[in-house]
């Protein structure tokens with residue numbers, strides 16, 4: 001059985017919890033206190049971070065790598081596109097999300113040394129990038145079109161935290177809000193939320 005070591009407020013862990021519930025197979029989630037990490041976390045992940053997935057002698061870290069593995073082990077419903085060109089484009093998009101959106105998450109999570117100026121710069125970068133993505137969601141139901149995919153999984157935890165991080169989207173980004181509601185109403189999304197995440201949004 002797969003075991004996921006997960007942070008109860010960690011957006012990256014939330015991605016993996018979301019995929020596990022979408023797949024509907026047997027798994028165990030172990031909550032990790034990030035302020036008092038058990039020693040075995042550093043043994044399993046040299047970067048000392050969650051999420052970590054363990055299945056027999058396989059140990060994986062990095063949310064997107066974990067999620068691609070789960071997707072290949074349990075292909076239904078398939079979250080990476082079947083077509084190689086679309087898969088490559090999806091991976092490029094996932095990379096872009098990390099570089100342009102999630103790179104700012106640690107600043108906003110207030111770990112490390114971020115001051116208010118840095119936090120404001122992070123908020124602006126996220127707001128502007130999301131506003132750029134809005135036109136895509138005018139005609140698309142999901143990031144890739146009609147089908148729910150790994151891109152939707154990857155971005156959902158950030159959209160859930162916008163208010164929590166103090167980010168207000170411009171009116172032009174209304175399609176993003178509608179899209180977010182579509183993601184948040186998925187049964188697997190709701191099941192994957194921890195009590196600490198549930199209270200992040202009113």
Ligand SMILES: N[C@@H](CCC(=O)N[C@@H](CS)C(=O)NCC(=O)O)C(=O)O
Nearest residue numbers: 007010011012049050051062063064
């Ligand atoms: N790129 C990683 C980021 C994981 C990450 O930043 N995890 C944070 C919690 S949200 C963590 O474990 N922090 C503990 C630490 O760095 O000591 C992923 O996608 O899995």
